[in-house]
Amino acid sequence: xxxxxxxxxxxxxxxxxxxxxxxxxxxxxxxxxxxxxxxxxxxxxxxxxxxxxxxxxxxxxxxxxxxxxxxxxxxxxxxxxxxxxxxxxxxxxxxxxxxxxxxxxxxxxxxxxxxxxxxxxxxxxxxxxxxxxxxxxxxxxxxxxxxxxxxxxxxxxxxxxxxxxxxxxxxxxxxxxxxxxxxxxxxxxxxxxxxxxxxxxxxxxxxxxxxxxxxxxxxxxxxxxxxxxxxxxxxxxxxxxxxxxxxxxxxxxxxxxxxxxxxxxxxxxxxxxxxxxxxxxxxxxxxxxxxxxxxxxxxxxxxxxxxxxxxxxxxxxxxxxxxxxxxxxxxxxxxxxxxxxxxxxxxxxxxxxxxxxxxxxxxxxxxxxxxxxxxxxxxxxxxxxxxxxxxxxxxxxxxxxxxxx
Amino acid sequence: xxxxxxxxxxxxxxxxxxxxxxxxxxxxxxxxxxxxxxxxxxxxxxxxxxxxxxxxxxxxxxxxxxxxxxxxxxxxxxxxxxxxxxxxxxxxxxxxxxxxxxxxxxxxxxxxxxxxxxxxxxxxxxxxxxxxxxxxxxxxxxxxxxxxxxxxxxxxxxxxxxxxxxxxxxxxxxxxxxxxxxxxxxxxxxxxxxxxxxxxxxxxxxxxxxxxxxxxxxxxxxxxxxxxxxxxxxxxxxxxxxxxxxxxxxxxxxxxxxxxxxxxxxxxxxxxxxxxxxxxxxxxxxxxxxxxxxxxxxxxxxxxxxxxxxxxxxxxxxxxxxxxxxxxxxxxxxxxxxxxxxxxxxxxx
Numbered sequence: 089x090x091x092x093x094x095x096x097x098x099x100x101x102x103x104x105x106x107x108x109x110x111x112x113x114x115x116x117x118x119x120x121x122x123x124x125x126x127x128x129x130x131x132x133x134x135x136x137x138x139x140x141x142x143x144x145x146x147x148x149x150x151x152x153x154x155x156x157x158x159x160x161x162x163x164x165x166x167x168x169x170x171x172x173x174x175x176x177x178x179x180x181x182x183x184x185x186x187x188x189x190x191x192x193x194x195x196x197x198x199x200x201x202x203x204x205x206x207x208x209x210x211x212x213x214x215x216x217x218x219x220x221x222x223x224x225x226x227x228x229x230x231x232x233x234x235x236x237x238x239x240x241x242x243x244x245x246x247x248x249x250x251x252x253x254x255x256x257x258x259x260x261x262x263x264x265x266x267x268x269x270x271x272x273x274x275x276x277x278x279x280x281x282x283x284x285x286x287x288x289x290x291x292x293x294x295x296x297x298x299x300x301x302x303x304x305x306x307x308x309x310x311x312x313x314x315x316x317x318x319x320x321x322x323x324x325x326x327x328x329x330x331x332x333x334x335x336x337x338x339x340x341x342x343x344x345x346x347x348x349x350x351x352x353x354x355x356x357x358x359x360x361x362x363x364x365x366x367x368x369x370x371x372x373x374x375x376x377x378x379x380x381x382x383x384x385x386x387x388x389x390x391x392x393x394x395x396x397x398x399x400x401x402x403x404x405x406x407x408x409x410x411x412x413x414x415x416x417x418x419x420x421x422x423x424x425x426x427x428x429x430x431x432x433x434x435x436x437x438x439x440x441x442x443x444x445x446x447x448x449x450x451x452x453x454x455x456x457x458x459x460x461x462x463x464x465x466x467x468x469x470x471x472x473x474x475x476x477x478x479x480x481x482x483x484x485x486x487x488x489x490x491x492x493x
Numbered sequence: 494x495x496x497x498x499x500x501x502x503x504x505x506x507x508x509x510x511x512x513x514x515x516x517x518x519x520x521x522x523x524x525x526x527x528x529x530x531x532x533x534x535x536x537x538x539x540x541x542x543x544x545x546x547x548x549x550x551x552x553x554x555x556x557x558x559x560x561x562x563x564x565x566x567x568x569x570x571x572x573x574x575x576x577x578x579x580x581x582x583x584x585x586x587x588x589x590x591x592x593x594x595x596x597x598x599x600x601x602x603x604x605x606x607x608x609x610x611x612x613x614x615x616x617x618x619x620x621x622x623x624x625x626x627x628x629x630x631x632x633x634x635x636x637x638x639x640x641x642x643x644x645x646x647x648x649x650x651x652x653x654x655x656x657x658x659x660x661x662x663x664x665x666x667x668x669x670x671x672x673x674x675x676x677x678x679x680x681x682x683x684x685x686x687x688x689x690x691x692x693x694x695x696x697x698x699x700x701x702x703x704x705x706x707x708x709x710x711x712x713x714x715x716x717x718x719x720x721x722x723x724x725x726x727x728x729x730x731x732x733x734x735x736x737x738x739x740x741x742x743x744x745x746x747x748x749x750x751x752x753x754x755x756x757x758x759x760x761x762x763x764x765x766x767x768x769x770x771x772x773x774x775x776x777x778x779x780x781x782x783x784x785x786x787x788x789x790x791x792x793x794x795x796x797x798x799x800x801x802x803x804x805x806x807x808x809x810x811x812x813x814x815x816x817x818x819x820x821x822x823x824x825x826x827x828x829x830x831x832x833x834x835x836x837x838x839x840x841x842x
Binding site: 135136137171172173175176177178179182183186187189190191202203204205207208211212273274275302303304 | 520521522523525526529618619622623625630631632633635719723724725727728729730732734766769773774776777
């Protein structure tokens with residue numbers, strides 16, 4: 089009874105001494121998660137569950153930070169990157185973000201993966217004024233309105249940009265193309281399709297047939313079959329890896345010989361093209377923006393060699409040829425650059441650096457720039473057309489820049 | 494005054510005070526975890542009414558939870574209804590859906606029923622994506638979270654926790670009262686022997702469908718509160734894992750117990766986090782092993798353990814009547830005046 093009485097004496101109704109992750113004014117005081125010798129970053133990835141293949145992006149990023157720390161870190165600060173598993177479930181991503189911000193007191197969130205997961209946490213992070221940097225999704229949402237979510241930014245060329253690059257390519261090489269489109273019925277598919285339709289507006293290119301599928305569908309053989317009979321001479325294939333492979337196989341069997349444009353997400357040689365037979369993938373067109381670790385062309389590139397050696401050393405279980413690791417490594421490079429250019433150890437100053445950047449990076453394609461201004465919230469906005477020659481992806485022409493807006 | 498009569502209200506009071514004080518002693522992340530515990534506990538209690546008391550199996554309660562969450566989110570998004578009104582709305586929608594699912598349950602039993610409910614849980618995320626005009630498809634729906642009124646002087650996370658608690662307490666009180674009275678006895682009788690129950694004049698069809706409806710309504714309330722807690726719903730939020738977590742929670746907490754729902758919810762919120770802290774790569778294995786260990790150590794769930802411990806304690810004080818008095822499973826079967834059972838509540842083999 090004494091215990092209850094004692095508890096009852098504690099004044100209920102009073103708020104707690106608030107020192108939750110907030111703050112972030114422009115003052116010289118430093119924010120949580122940063123000291124003279126360390127910076128804490130947090131990220132949430134699907135290390136388990138259906139999307140766990142993407143989890144290795146986190147490993148690639150970690151390997152870069154370890155490599156950098158071994159060289160002395162950023163301005164004397166060592167980077168500690170804390171990652172948590174969300175199994176690709178948005179509520180878990182939100183709990184992870186709360187934990188990283190409020191318990192671990194990270195300085196910034198970095199590279200959290202997945203469109204729904206980032207949508208689930210972006211209001212929370214912006215309320216807390218915690219940077220949500222370089223999210224691992226190509227949705228165009230992240231840069232659309234920097235005023236509404238000033239602490240959020242994407243990284244990779246977004247799907248609208250990618251679609252406009254395809255439109256541009258067709259306008260130059262096949263100005264009267266009749267296009268059949270297969271797209272995944274979600275934000276990703278619609279983003280790309282919308283961008284493409286925007287990009288071809290007013291040209292001689294026509295979309296003659298559109299088919300859609302759901303991620304939960306077992307196969308896309310039927311919609312691809314209908315597209316094959318549509319009389320189109322160009323196939324815009326907006327699919328994720330499993331369905332990309334199915335689409336390539338179905339096209340090969342059907343006898344349809346379109347110009348096959350396959351989006352970047354599905355264009356992994358080892359993951360997608362090998363299982364369906366490289367000869368079936370000959371002539372497929374896609375896009376790239378970083379150096380493909382699977383291609384002989386870059387085998388002697390200093391940045392790629394540095395990446396492969398460091399990955400072997402700091403993440404021995406990861407496969408250096410896996411493009412996801414290269415992606416993680418490259419995005420971590422941008423993160424470190426932003427931290428280096430930050431003028432004072434505050435979140436606001438970090439956002440200043442993030443929103444005023446103009447950098448080239450070794451592992452990105454030559455000429456590719458990480459470029460932002462306070463009004464342009466899309467860091468990477470150029471891609472290069474690549475064509476599969478039956479053995480490797482070959483770069484075509486020059487980088488094509490396409491703004492999402 | 495026997496020890497039992499003295500301890501019970503005191504214990505409840507202590508628990509109530511503890512529950513109320515909780516958000517003032519922890520940081521916002523912990524509080525958000527406790528909020529999830531309260532929310533899951535409501536859904537778990539609903540599932541326990543169905544599985545533990547009425548003996549019907551549902552592997553798809555995540556679907557009702559999801560339906561409640563989306564009902565809340567769509568209402569908030571489209572109509573601008575005040576937050577609290579979406580809770581009864583979600584309860585009503587899910588009650589109706591539960592009644593509808595209760596109809597096939599009249600003909601299907603055991604594994605067959607389990608499979609039907611499993612199919613519903615699998616179909617739910619697909620359906621959400623299919624009707625993207627209403628549900629926002631895979632983009633989900635973002636809603637404004639409830640804010641603490643300024644005069645309360647609370648942080649939003651504390652307010653959210655107390656709000657969930659304020660919804661949960663009457664629901665637990667209702668369930669505890671119900672299982673003690675004729676409804677509960679009818680459900681248990683039906684679970685233990687349908688023929689005997691019918692002979693006693695219990696209308697099986699009515700009780701089965703209502704048990705489904707009520708159980709779904711509890712899950713729906715949990716879902717609506719879940720929407721408040723997250724400010725966001727998406728199809729990926731309601732996977733099969735959620736349905737199985739609820740099932741694990743009722744077993745860990747103790748089948749056919751009301752308070753067990755709280756322990757079950759604590760388990761499904763904290764153990765996965767703990768297990769991935771131990772080893773990220775092996776978190777699934779550790780979680781599974783913990784679950785198995787719990788099954789071996791706590792026969793009859795955590796409530797079963799507490800009761801047998803409590804029974805011994807009271808015996809040691811020399812009382813002959815002080816058996817666990819709310820062991821409804823036994824009480825209902827043996828009659829309220831013959832408290833002969835030892836304290837392991839739960840589904841009979």
